[in-house]
Amino acid sequence: MTSRIQGLYAITDPALTPDALLLPAAEAALHGGARLLQYRDKTATADQRRRRASQLRALCHQYDASFIVNDDPALAADVQADGVHIGQSDAEIALARQLLGPDRIIGVTCHSDLALARKAIAAGADYVAFGRFFASHTKPLAPPAEVSTLQSACQAFHVPVVAIGGVNADNAPQLIEAGAAAVAVIHALFGHSDPAEIEAAARQLSALF
Ligand SMILES: Cc1ncc(COP(=O)(O)OP(=O)(O)O)c(N)n1
């Protein structure tokens, strides 16, 4: 079976995409080839988050892409997302697994720490995320990571490794060359407001795989 964690991994951001444009923006990324899409929204109300997550899930499935919810395993379970992404200060992996069952995807932020990744995989993570590899508009203070660490992680672990942080079509090749199964991207996609530009950026990134 081909891995579901492969290729362009688009992540939404309400600071870049107004509510009314969320679906067209997400659809542009999917049309451009994104294989995973994460709903990352720390500002909307619970009702708004539930509605948007349900809509995005339906959209992703039209494109045969995986839909991931950031931070919130309960919401992911509620809308039957394909998975959840959790950080080191978010929910426990065991709780996420309990809520989501054995077949859903659980991704875990590991910064640039191989020991954190080892622990996450032992606890049941389906992918581990390393970053930030480059200067990030979205999260400028995320801890930095070296491409050499990514390479070590990709060699060491049997689960896919996702690379994040300031990724664009110019710098993504070195991450893919190092072994990243997927690159997670916010600003280089959703920093564009025109869906045609989002789609073009997604197409360029997707073509690298
Ligand atoms: C694919 C992917 N990788 C890393 C993150 C960051 O998660 P986290 O450290 O929990 O930070 P926030 O995104 O919640 O601000 C991610 N969301 N997705």
Ligand SMILES: Cc1nc(C(=O)O)sc1CCOP(=O)(O)O
């Ligand atoms: C959400 C997030 N997490 C990171 C990490 O290093 O864990 S970097 C990051 C921001 C990614 O957005 P952009 O593509 O705009 O840099």
Ligand SMILES: [Mg+2]
């Ligand atoms: Mg988080």
